[in-house]
Amino acid sequence: MARRGNRGVLLVVPSLILIFMFLVFPFFYSLYYSVHQTYFFTVGRFSGLSNFIEVLGNLENIKSLGRTLVLTFSSAAITLVLGILLALWVNKKTGITALVIQSIGLIPWVTSMVVGALLWRWIFIGDLGLFNYIVVLLGGTPISLLSNAKNAMMSLIYVVSWRTIGYAMVLLLAGLKAIPEELYEASEIDGATKLQSLTYITLPLLRTSLLVTAIVLTLSNFNNMTVPMVLTGGGPGRSTNVISMELYRQAFVYYDFGIASAMSSLVFFFNTALVLLYVRLVKWSV
Template identity: 40%
Template sequence: MTMYSRLTGVNYVLPAMALLMLVLFSPVLYGFWFSLFRIQYGAPTDFAGLENYARLLDDPVLAATLERSAVFTCAAVALTLVIALALAVWINRLGQRLGFVVQMIVILPWIISTVVATLLFRWVFVSDIGLAGSLVRMAGIADMQLLNSPGSAMALLIGVSVWKRLGYAVIILLAGLKGIPEDYEEAAKIDGANRWQIFWLIVLPLLKTPLLLVTIVLTLSNLNTVETPLVLTGGGPGDATRILPIEVFERAFVNFDLGSATALALAMFAGNIILVLAYVRLAKWKA
């Protein structure tokens, strides 16, 4: 390929790339400029420099919020991966028609609106009029008050997240399983390998790329979700389910501290970029 041909290709792609960069990065640059000011509702706007970022480092409440976010994300991602992998392996062994039906059932929560799905859970588990509470009282058992207890509220939030994102993980992992040649399993059986050895030594290593993809997508999705905790618990009871997106929301739209909220949102954006770069590097290393 000549230099002229390469330059021609670049010229064709350049307008689309410029538009994409404008759409993606102009809000980030504007947000960074926004975060350099002290912006609060009803107060004069003053230039603050990096003061909003310094406040984030010295905020003990934010440290606790970060810890809760890490617990929520790690638990939700780990449970989703384990359940999705088990379901994908099971569906892969089913017949075509039954496998298709099971796939549709599993993927249904994923295609439902997050707000609608979370409202369904809230209506089921809300303490006074919820279906779960009514069934428990009919059985003569004391009301569990799941949304009013810090531990059970976080567990329920994790459960909703797993249920909502399970379909995506199953579809990606199932596609990876379909791409593994059957000859590998047949050769392993001839050599005397059992099902567990085949899965651990053959199937799982060949699924490393889909597993990495699902892991990074689930991690970013759970780290940045605001609809589920906002609708289900509102960050409560107390601060039990107050994770980073809820913190940004409340700083911006409850406390009207827009400068601090923008700084925190940009810090989360930087964390997302680091996670994506780590995934790309790990994927190249595993290849």
């Protein structure tokens, strides 16, 4: 038995080494950078919490965080609502129909974010985009989707939601399939309406799937830099500049790795806080 146990440990060791090399070590090295004046891998004097204070005291960082939260929770809410509606609809389908719908729904998720964002940029951009071409063709007036601050944020929320709806549908559909059919049959015998079955059977038993989906969507949206960068570039002005783009600029445009590391550490702790908040909201014990 001891020999078999040792063999199991040896099988796990390579994975642990990779986790340490690519997750644990970079995280703590980033923390080391964050408390030093670091420019392009040149570590200067110890600065304590000054980098964190500078990050939190920068008004643009606070505004970027606010935009990030708007994007994150708006997209997550839209995706969850539409995802569960689609999952309920697909759950009634059988055979090849359900399989085709799920496959089509997953296409935006598996498509490269750069490709998807470029496609929507081509659709939305100026008077030359497909959207305004159709609007003019129908006799309407072109709409500034990417050059207007409010419309640009709405377009960004739409594209991020478009990408994740199919993924949410599949996750929630798996949760629906796990609910015993006998519960619905018993509720029907007791005279429960479809709305009551949804409220008292489906949603409570779907809590785990909803939590997992909400966490995945929140973390994905909060840390998404690709779609905002490609679709709007943070513009017009800085109206769609999110925290991940600001972090990228500090690290790879200004090469201020100390500030960038402090920002990344704060983003990590913020992500952790969001996950814990979700867990507490559904009254799970951590």
